[in-house]
Amino acid sequence: MCGINVIWSKGEITNITERIQKMNSSLRHRGPDATGIYKDQNIVLGHRRLSILDTRELSNQPMHSNDNIWHIVFNGEIYNFEEIKEHLNYNFSTNSDTEVILAAVKEKGIDWFIKQANGMFAIALYNSETKKLYIIRDRLGIKPIFYYNDEENLIFSSEIKAILSSGLVEAVFNEEAVDEYLANRYVRTPFTFFKEIYQLDPGTYLCIDKDFNITKNTYWDIPKAFNMSNQYNEDAILKEFDIELNKAIKYRLISDVPLGTYLSGGVDSSLITAITALNKKEKINTYTIGFQEFNEFEYSNIIAQKYNTEHHEILMQKEDYISNWEKLIKFKDAPLGVPNEIPLAVMSSKLKEKITVVLSGEGADELMGGYGRIYRAPFDYENEAPKIDFYDFFISKYDYVPRSMRDQFISTPTNYRQKYDNELRAEFNKASNEENVFKFFHKYHVKGLLQRVDMTTMQASVEARVPFLDHKLIEFSYRNIPYDLKLKWTSATAKEEARKGNSNKYSEILDIPKYLLRGLSYKYLPREIIERKKVGFPVPLTEWFKNLESLAFELLPKASWLKEGMVNDLIEKSKTESRAGQILWMFINIELFRRNYFQKDWRW
Incomplete structure (x- = not known):
């Protein structure tokens, strides 16, 4: 690297x-x-x-x-x-x-x-x-x-x-x-x-x-094939998937310097850790980070003990988070996109003390349909039969800050929105809705995660490797793994029962996202790791809303890209959103970034 x-x-x-x-x-x-x-x-x-x-x-x-x-x-x-x-x-x-x-x-x-x-x-x-x-x-x-x-x-x-x-x-x-x-x-x-x-x-x-x-x-694009077959041999596909995933992880173990893994305690990082430990003669270093308000140390410890890793827990304080925020924007040359970039960067700086290469789990959700609620958008669309096309239905669920809120508060052009809307709507008309969602996440969503992993590791001189984004593994998944083995209903009646609500209510209750990956995990991981609900990597921003509010009042009145006199309204509106803390955090990020890059003359 x-x-x-x-x-x-x-x-x-x-x-x-x-x-x-x-x-x-x-x-x-x-x-x-x-x-x-x-x-x-x-x-x-x-x-x-x-x-x-x-x-x-x-x-x-x-x-x-x-x-x-x-x-x-x-x-x-x-x-x-x-x-x-x-x-x-x-x-x-x-x-x-x-x-x-x-x-x-x-x-x-x-x-x-x-x-x-x-x-x-x-x-x-x-x-x-x-x-x-x-x-x-x-x-x-x-x-x-x-x-x-x-x-x-x-x-x-x-x-x-x-x-x-x-x-x-x-x-x-x-x-x-x-x-x-x-x-x-x-x-x-x-x-x-x-x-x-x-x-x-x-x-x-x-x-x-x-x-x-x-x-x-x-020279390469997301595969054109997409397996929607209802006729398959699940055991045979599971064995092939095991071989392909092992191959992808083993490739990423080549190194002449010490190597380890991120270990959050979720299925993806635990599976990478398990296969890595089984293929390395020496004890591997594993790392996890959390907050007093929320952490997954209990689960990462289960895997660390099972595979006898040299495990490191890092407890992050609110003060550490705030003090690292602006510094990391200067490494990224852009506003931070996800609140957990800061703890990931802190963890990367810590792991540099012992290792230089780390394996990370980005791409598993995109490979196997891990974001259950939004990956079920095709089913919800068919069930609800709204009077809009599927692209508009999907993007209303996907956009992080809702379009209505952006239109209300920002004064900047929306040319890129129009460009991508036109391109994607045309693309969505060429394939099934299920295929469109998977391809959207591989073509667009995962790129934001990759920017995150590159910045958070490289700022500490650490190389991150992402086995779930091996292109051969992606091609195998599109070609050989049926959609039904990625997102699977829990029973013969679950699908009909799900029609009574939407994915916010039934996801991970009536269906199993990443079904085949979870199935493979039983070979390597304890049941309590596999069967717990997905939690992501939360940062308690909503709990810290008062701190964000103070920063917003300090920075945003000077923001030329924000409509004049809208800061109070923005803060109040943010409070009504389920992602209140993160939405306000994103607005602050833009102004922190802007003041660090555009108030000096770079030419010489």
């Missing part, structure tokens, strides 16, 4: 070496172990290294092919690099996955390499002979890559702060992102909170020539 930077200019840039060094310095948290640059005329590549595989200096980056034509900076891991290596006839000088990328691209080409690669990655590859630059992002968008293009200068980086640190870009607040963030808790690709700074779409790569002609190639 690392940080990568690129500056490429049509003309000469003064101090280009100093600029890339400043970019590298701004990413020191992503890679404290080494720094390096490569320059060829008006292009320069920069790298910060967090050593995971082949920790020798020989594997530092930028790295160059043995004919000195290909040059790479790379953030991430290629888990199957040893398998790829077997197909190559290359004189290797390291044991790193980075050199395997260079060798594969040199001998077989970009497309061959990408097709073979199983991993998480943001890669910049430059060919000094053809003068072409390739920027590649992994299939799910686990690793970030941002860019700026003003037709004269192209700048790429793992983080926006590095693009700003180049001194070539002005920070301009993107008001259109406000509505988008309040709906989704993050800003969907390709946009960001900065005008003219964009995210590269997952599953794509750019090819750029010396005249700055850019070709965008899409």
